[in-house]
Amino acid sequence: MLPTEKQYVQWHENETLHNARWLSQSNQVPPVRIVLIDDKTTADEAYRLACAGTSMLWHGDFQNARQLLQAINRRIERSEQRKISKAANKNKSTKTTAEPLVVSKQIPNLFHQQRQAQAQRSRVLSRLLLKLDASYVSQLHRAPDISAACTAAFGQLDEGMDESCLLSFRDLQGALGAAGWRAKGVPIESLGLSIFPHYGVFAPTRHEYVQLLLDARLPNACDVAFDIGTGTGLLAIILAQRGMQQVIATDLNPRALACASENFARLESAVQLQQADLFPTDAPLANLIVCNPPWLPAKPTSPLEYAVYDANSAMLRGFLQGAKQHLAEQGEVWLILSDLAEHLQLRSRDELLGWFADAGLEVKYRLDTQPKHSRSQDTTDPLFAARSAEITSLWCLVPVDN
Incomplete structure (x- = not known):
C-alpha cells in the first residue's frame, strides 16, 4: 500500500513548474533530474540518460513506452553479457594448479555480482516515468484502463484531492502483471486447484515442494497445525486438506494476510489467520509446525524480495529457536x-545442522525433490552449476528429548 508519509517530485514543462505525488513500491527516492521524452527519443539516447x-x-504513445523499456533492457543485457565474457576470459588466462580452489571462491562472488547487476538493472529501468491522475488514469494515447490494477496494488489516493502522481x-508493469x-x-x-x-x-x-508436503506422514495427533509465514496461504490449505483439525496461519505482511484470506475464502478452507512475527499468540501447542522461509541469506532490496532473501538467515534461525516451545508432546x-x-x-550444511542442534531439534527424516524450473536448466546462467545441483527438502524435525 501507499506509504503513510507522502513524497513529492517536481519538474519543469513548458517553463512551468509541475508538482506530483511520488509513488515507488521499491522504496526508491524521488528523482531529482527529470527530462521529458516522447516517441522521437531513441532507445540509445534513453539508455544513456x-x-x-x-x-x-514519457509524453509519447503508451504502447511505445513499453517497447522503449524492452529496448533499454536489451541494452542492459548486452552490457552485462560483455562483462561476463570479459571476466570469463580473464579467469581462463589466470588458471593455476589450484584451479578448483579458485573456482570455489568465485561462486559466492558471482552470486553477489549478479545481485548487484540486478539492482543496477532495476535502478536503470525504473527511470522511465509515467504521470497518472488522481484516479490512476493515463492521458497518453493508447493507454489501457489501469485504474483497477493500480488501486489493487497501490491503494486509493486521497479522496477529494485532485493530485496527480508519478511512478x-x-x-x-508490476501492478498490471499482478492483476493478471x-x-x-x-x-x-x-x-487440482489454483492459488x-x-x-x-x-x-x-x-x-515442487508441494509433493513433499503430500508425501510426508502426518504426526499421530492432528489437532493443531501452524503455517509460519503463510504468504499466499498455500501450505495452510494443504494442511487443512490433509486433515489437520485446526490450522493457524501467520504472517507479518498485511498484503500477504489479505492474499491468504482471499484464498482461504475462495477454497472454503477453515484456516485461522493471524498477523504475527513468526508464531501465533494465545494459541494451543501445535502437533505440527510448518515453515517455508526465504531460502537465501542475503539482504532484500524490495518488498517482494523478502520472500526470497533472508538477511543473515534471521527468520530461519528465529523460527528454529522458537519452534520447540510451541510444540505439543x-x-x-x-x-x-x-x-x-x-x-x-552462502551457508554450509554444518551451519544448518548446528542451528537445529542449538534449537534442541534433531532430524527425524528428510524428503528431497529436484527443481523443475527453467533456470535450473539454463546453461547460460553464470550460476548454472549451483542451480542445477539444487535440492529442495522437507526436514522433519523433532525435539531431542522426544
Whole structure:
C-alpha cells in the first residue's frame, strides 16, 4: 500500500513548474533530474540518460513506452553479457594448479555480482516515468484502463484531492502483471486447484515442494497445525486438506494476510489467520509446525524480495529457536528449505545442522525433490552449476528429548 508519509517530485514543462505525488513500491527516492521524452527519443539516447541517473517522463504513445523499456533492457543485457565474457576470459588466462580452489571462491562472488547487476538493472529501468491522475488514469494515447490494477496494488489516493502522481513504468508493469496473476491464478496441478497471489506477495510458481508436503506422514495427533509465514496461504490449505483439525496461519505482511484470506475464502478452507512475527499468540501447542522461509541469506532490496532473501538467515534461525516451545508432546516441525545457499557457499550444511542442534531439534527424516524450473536448466546462467545441483527438502524435525 501507499506509504503513510507522502513524497513529492517536481519538474519543469513548458517553463512551468509541475508538482506530483511520488509513488515507488521499491522504496526508491524521488528523482531529482527529470527530462521529458516522447516517441522521437531513441532507445540509445534513453539508455544513456538512464545510466547517467536521469529520470525520463514519457509524453509519447503508451504502447511505445513499453517497447522503449524492452529496448533499454536489451541494452542492459548486452552490457552485462560483455562483462561476463570479459571476466570469463580473464579467469581462463589466470588458471593455476589450484584451479578448483579458485573456482570455489568465485561462486559466492558471482552470486553477489549478479545481485548487484540486478539492482543496477532495476535502478536503470525504473527511470522511465509515467504521470497518472488522481484516479490512476493515463492521458497518453493508447493507454489501457489501469485504474483497477493500480488501486489493487497501490491503494486509493486521497479522496477529494485532485493530485496527480508519478511512478516508474516498471512499477506499473508490476501492478498490471499482478492483476493478471490475481485474475487467472497460479495452477497447482498436484492439488487440482489454483492459488491467487496479490501484488507484493510472492507467487508460488515454483511449487515442487508441494509433493513433499503430500508425501510426508502426518504426526499421530492432528489437532493443531501452524503455517509460519503463510504468504499466499498455500501450505495452510494443504494442511487443512490433509486433515489437520485446526490450522493457524501467520504472517507479518498485511498484503500477504489479505492474499491468504482471499484464498482461504475462495477454497472454503477453515484456516485461522493471524498477523504475527513468526508464531501465533494465545494459541494451543501445535502437533505440527510448518515453515517455508526465504531460502537465501542475503539482504532484500524490495518488498517482494523478502520472500526470497533472508538477511543473515534471521527468520530461519528465529523460527528454529522458537519452534520447540510451541510444540505439543510428540509434535513435529516441517521445514521446507532449498540447499541452493549451500551450493552458492552462502551457508554450509554444518551451519544448518548446528542451528537445529542449538534449537534442541534433531532430524527425524528428510524428503528431497529436484527443481523443475527453467533456470535450473539454463546453461547460460553464470550460476548454472549451483542451480542445477539444487535440492529442495522437507526436514522433519523433532525435539531431542522426544
